[in-house]
Amino acid sequence: MKGNAKIIFEDFQFQYGTLTALRGINLTISSRQIWAVLGPARSGKTTFLKSINRLTDLIPGTIYRGRIIIDDQEIHDPQISLPDLRRRVGMVFDLPTPLPLSVFENVAFGLRLKGVKERKRLEEAVERALRAAVLWDEVKDRLASSAFRLSGGQQQRLCIARVLALEPEIIMLDEPCSGLDPISTASIEQSLNQLKERYTILLVPHNIQQASRVADRVGFFLNGELIEEGPAAQIFTRPKDRRTEDYISGKFG
Amino acid sequence: MRFSRHTVQKLGKTVIWIAAFAALAMMILILLKVLIEGLPLLNLKFFLESPHHMGRSGGIFSTVVGTLALTLVAVLIATPLGVGTAVFLREYTQEGSASRIIRFGTDCLAGVPSIIFGLFGFVFFVIWLQMGWSILSGGLTMATMILPTIICTAEEAMKAIPYSYREVSFALGGTRWQTVSKVILPNALPGILTGVLLGVGRCVGETAAVILTAGSSLLVPTSLFSPVRTMAVHFYILAREGISMEMAFATGAALILLILAINTVANFMLFRYIRRI
Numbered sequence: 169m170k171g172n173a174k175i176i177f178e179d180f181q182f183q184y185g186t187l188t189a190l191r192g193i194n195l196t197i198s199s200r201q202i203w204a205v206l207g208p209a210r211s212g213k214t215t216f217l218k219s220i221n222r223l224t225d226l227i228p229g230t231i232y233r234g235r236i237i238i239d240d241q242e243i244h245d246p247q248i249s250l251p252d253l254r255r256r257v258g259m260v261f262d263l264p265t266p267l268p269l270s271v272f273e274n275v276a277f278g279l280r281l282k283g284v285k286e287r288k289r290l291e292e293a294v295e296r297a298l299r300a301a302v303l304w305d306e307v308k309d310r311l312a313s314s315a316f317r318l319s320g321g322q323q324q325r326l327c328i329a330r331v332l333a334l335e336p337e338i339i340m341l342d343e344p345c346s347g348l349d350p351i352s353t354a355s356i357e358q359s360l361n362q363l364k365e366r367y368t369i370l371l372v373p374h375n376i377q378q379a380s381r382v383a384d385r386v387g388f389f390l391n392g393e394l395i396e397e398g399p400a401a402q403i404f405t406r407p408k409d410r411r412t413e414d415y416i417s418g419k420f421g
Numbered sequence: 422m423r424f425s426r427h428t429v430q431k432l433g434k435t436v437i438w439i440a441a442f443a444a445l446a447m448m449i450l451i452l453l454k455v456l457i458e459g460l461p462l463l464n465l466k467f468f469l470e471s472p473h474h475m476g477r478s479g480g481i482f483s484t485v486v487g488t489l490a491l492t493l494v495a496v497l498i499a500t501p502l503g504v505g506t507a508v509f510l511r512e513y514t515q516e517g518s519a520s521r522i523i524r525f526g527t528d529c530l531a532g533v534p535s536i537i538f539g540l541f542g543f544v545f546f547v548i549w550l551q552m553g554w555s556i557l558s559g560g561l562t563m564a565t566m567i568l569p570t571i572i573c574t575a576e577e578a579m580k581a582i583p584y585s586y587r588e589v590s591f592a593l594g595g596t597r598w599q600t601v602s603k604v605i606l607p608n609a610l611p612g613i614l615t616g617v618l619l620g621v622g623r624c625v626g627e628t629a630a631v632i633l634t635a636g637s638s639l640l641v642p643t644s645l646f647s648p649v650r651t652m653a654v655h656f657y658i659l660a661r662e663g664i665s666m667e668m669a670f671a672t673g674a675a676l677i678l679l680i681l682a683i684n685t686v687a688n689f690m691l692f693r694y695i696r697r698i
Contacts, residue, residue: 281593
């Protein structure tokens with residue numbers, strides 16, 4: 169296993185009112201790898217991601233039990249600052265979500281929220297983030313134009329750059345390629361492969377093939393439970409659980 | 422006797438056309454009448470000279486100042502209050518008894534006839550708070566009157582902003598206030614402005630509530646505590662008291678031009694703002 173333990177789930181359970189979305193999650197995710205979250209629709213994948221940056225807090229009437237620890241820090245600790253947590257745990261959503269701002273301001277948005285005002289620092293950070301998201305060459309001449317004018321694939325990489333600008337430790341991507349063509353998908357996968365050298369990446373792939381192309385480790389979720397977790401090669405060739413095997417071989421899903 | 426489906430279709434179409442045409446014709450007739458009677462009397466002097474002899478001669482300068490001042494006060498008070506209420510309702514509280522009571526209150530406020538606002542303003546601002554007939558009393562009264570419109574349109578504008586914008590802002594480490602001030606409000610601005618403009622229209626056109634709270638003085642106001650006569654009130658008094666129908670129509674034409682000018686400027690500003698995005 170590469171890296172060190174980065175995120176630890178201890179008997180974590182999550183409910184929306186009376187609906188249990190996650191139950192009995194015990195898991196350790198180590199740093200500097202791509203950890204793929206696999207499972208059919210409504211198996212708890214998005215809730216799993218959103219409980220790590222506590223974006224689930226936005227939804228009224230939720231209940232959690234258990235612990236999530238990032239670098240020895242329990243994230244539900246009242247001492248913890250939510251903006252800081254979310255800067256450390258960046259998130260990219262399933263559809264490109266540029267804000268109605270210029271390309272530059274979209275990438276700089278998180279830094280501005282953090283209070284960075286110095287133009288030079290912003291410019292450097294924006295360029296670095298766009299390069300890391302493999303988008304710089306395509307947009308360097310139109311940083312001032314609206315982000316809405318970019319193609320879908322470019323917009324999604326812009327959203328990745330926006331997260332990278334904050335230099336997070338963990339990047340979570342929830343089906344980032346669901347609305348994209350194969351070429352855009354390939355370029356996003358390419359950037360993910362570069363990014364895992366420095367970040368811990370949690371990816372909900374939009375299909376099993378994508379998981380097999382990029383993931384180092386895979387966790388399989390079903391009905392809010394983590395059925396099994398292991399190295400991608402093992403999960404895809406010798407799954408331990410019957411249900412994982414059925415899902416991967418396409419018997420359901 | 423039954424009509425064929427085709428006949429019904431034709432009949433329906435005709436009725437709808439007549440209705441639409443009638444609405445348009447009504448507007449054109451009113452505008453034409455006022456403009457034809459009033460426009461020939463309009464010139465720069467009419468705008469820059471104050472009324473003489475109760476408005477029988479002279480211009481309408483003091484009433485233009487009065488109208489603008491009163492409207493400005495009303496809008497400056499009602500906009501922050503209304504937008505603040507809308508932000509509270511949409512972003513800071515969940516649907517519950519508190520928000521339901523506030524919504525019920527604003528809905529009721531929207532249905533109150535303007536003369537009741539005038540009476541309230543007269544009793545509360547003019548007499549009880551001893552503000553007298555003044556720009557301030559009139560502006561405050563008009564502010565309470567346009568508040569429901571501003572709250573409602575601001576809320577609708579905020580409702581139309583995709584949930585993903587909020588999620589993105591929070592996910593990038595934004596606080597609730599940063600999300601409101603940097604994402605929600607800038608994107609809701611066009612809608613908010615629509616509500617403000619509706620409010621402006623109402624302030625400019627109101628008579629009953631304004632006579633009761635701002636008075637009908639023809640002097641150029643010198644402070645917020647000066648009584649004023651707005652253009653609409655001037656129009657009303659000129660026509661009602663039979664002082665001068667000519668001057669009344671001229672004032673009416675000027676009023677229409679003023680509203681047109683305000684809307685054009687606002688639309689232009691909005692267009693520039695949207696194009697930036």
